[in-house]
Amino acid sequence: MLASRRFSNINRKLPSTLQISQKPVFDNGENRAETLYLKNKNMKLLQVNDLRKYFPIQKGIFQRTVGYVKAVDGISFDVQRGETLGLVGESGCGKTTAGRCLLRLIPATSGSFIFGEEQVDLAKLTHREMQPFRKRIQMIFQDPHASLNPRMTVADIVGEPMRVNRTEKGTALQDRIVELLESVGLRSQDMRRYPHAFSGGQRQRIGIARALALQPELIVADEPVSALDVSVQAQILNLLAELREQFNLSYIFIAHDLSVVEHISDRVAVMYLGKIVEISDAETLYQSPQHPYTEALISAVPLPDPNAQRKREHIRLEGDVPDPSQPPTGCYFHPRCRYATDLCKQETPKLREVTPGVQVACHHSDTLELQGV
Numbered sequence: 001m002l003a004s005r006r007f008s009n010i011n012r013k014l015p016s017t018l019q020i021s022q023k024p025v026f027d028n029g030e031n032r033a034e035t036l037y038l039k040n041k042n043m044k045l046l047q048v049n050d051l052r053k054y055f056p057i058q059k060g061i062f063q064r065t066v067g068y069v070k071a072v073d074g075i076s077f078d079v080q081r082g083e084t085l086g087l088v089g090e091s092g093c094g095k096t097t098a099g100r101c102l103l104r105l106i107p108a109t110s111g112s113f114i115f116g117e118e119q120v121d122l123a124k125l126t127h128r129e130m131q132p133f134r135k136r137i138q139m140i141f142q143d144p145h146a147s148l149n150p151r152m153t154v155a156d157i158v159g160e161p162m163r164v165n166r167t168e169k170g171t172a173l174q175d176r177i178v179e180l181l182e183s184v185g186l187r188s189q190d191m192r193r194y195p196h197a198f199s200g201g202q203r204q205r206i207g208i209a210r211a212l213a214l215q216p217e218l219i220v221a222d223e224p225v226s227a228l229d230v231s232v233q234a235q236i237l238n239l240l241a242e243l244r245e246q247f248n249l250s251y252i253f254i255a256h257d258l259s260v261v262e263h264i265s266d267r268v269a270v271m272y273l274g275k276i277v278e279i280s281d282a283e284t285l286y287q288s289p290q291h292p293y294t295e296a297l298i299s300a301v302p303l304p305d306p307n308a309q310r311k312r313e314h315i316r317l318e319g320d321v322p323d324p325s326q327p328p329t330g331c332y333f334h335p336r337c338r339y340a341t342d343l344c345k346q347e348t349p350k351l352r353e354v355t356p357g358v359q360v361a362c363h364h365s366d367t368l369e370l371q372g373v
């Protein structure tokens, strides 16, 4: 049962020309579905180009637009199949807005999001055309308490997407709910209970089961462990990592600090005031950050060795993220950057590739020697 579901999953993810039967056809026992899938694993699942979201600021009785909150101001990145991209930055940097635009929960001001083998630009689809793609991209929310309807049983919550989309009904629906609950570490008898009967970690498991219900390919997880006790955070992170392997998922994993995404991310994009300031593979980013903002975020990641932790410098970021309707001149980070020069106050640095796969937006990244973990 699970194996056939896995095959159908793989098939759904392959271009139609590569779809294959459920029988292994290689004499040497190699599974053709897996082989084809792996060959295609490096395909881009999502490519975001120059995404912008400007919220108008309206004043007076005529609601005249007097300015814009540039919550997301021209970000570009891609996500490969099976990959986790960490999207990190302090509160107010535009992470949630970016995620909501990708799911078309709010309209983007401009930009394109090319999705799937079909290479469809989701930003251009009508509401009706978007419908089939909604199944394929799901979101997990920060606060499992607020995102679960307290008057619905767990079975209703987890079953709702399948009922609405008419993918399962009757006993098949019940079986699928049990299967989903078990895959997130809950029990079948939990079906009849209400969200208030569960701990924060268990509620997040219910939210994850609901997100998995329609067999998505991409999950945008918006700070999924921020509201949980530290002891429970690791369990949920481990669960998400396991599910990624089991169901060949890709994640955009949003967090406000770098410690949460350290072990789950393949690549990390660091956002500051609506822009990506650094993007690179996770190991390089943590070991040798190129942007002073990344360095400051890394200095807050606790080290396992207490001696090393005592000796390392914690870089205090003074003040808050500035108001995106009135960003600073030049480099947006300059009022809080300890390496800022006059050039930084005048000119906005462009995001540029410094080594293959590593992009950074800092005038002085070539000469700075920044501290990693």
Ligand SMILES: Nc1ncnc2c1ncn2[C@@H]1O[C@H](COP(=O)(O)OP(=O)(O)O)[C@@H](O)[C@H]1O
Pocket (backbone or CB within 6 Å): 055, 069, 070, 071, 089, 090, 091, 092, 093, 094, 095, 096, 097, 098, 324
């Ligand atoms: N609906 C909205 N109207 C106006 N401004 C908004 C709206 N939603 C978010 N913002 C602003 O956009 C900026 C980015 O917010 P958000 O995406 O929630 O950041 P993050 O998730 O990184 O904390 C913030 O300054 C926030 O106040």
Ligand code: SF4
Pocket (backbone or CB within 6 Å): 291, 292, 293, 331, 332, 333, 334, 335, 337, 338, 339, 340, 341, 344, 349, 361, 362, 363, 364, 365
């Ligand atoms: S451009 Fe200047 S202010 Fe901006 S991060 Fe680099 S050194 Fe700091």
Ligand SMILES: [Mg+2]
Pocket (backbone or CB within 6 Å): 095, 096, 097
């Ligand atoms: Mg947020």
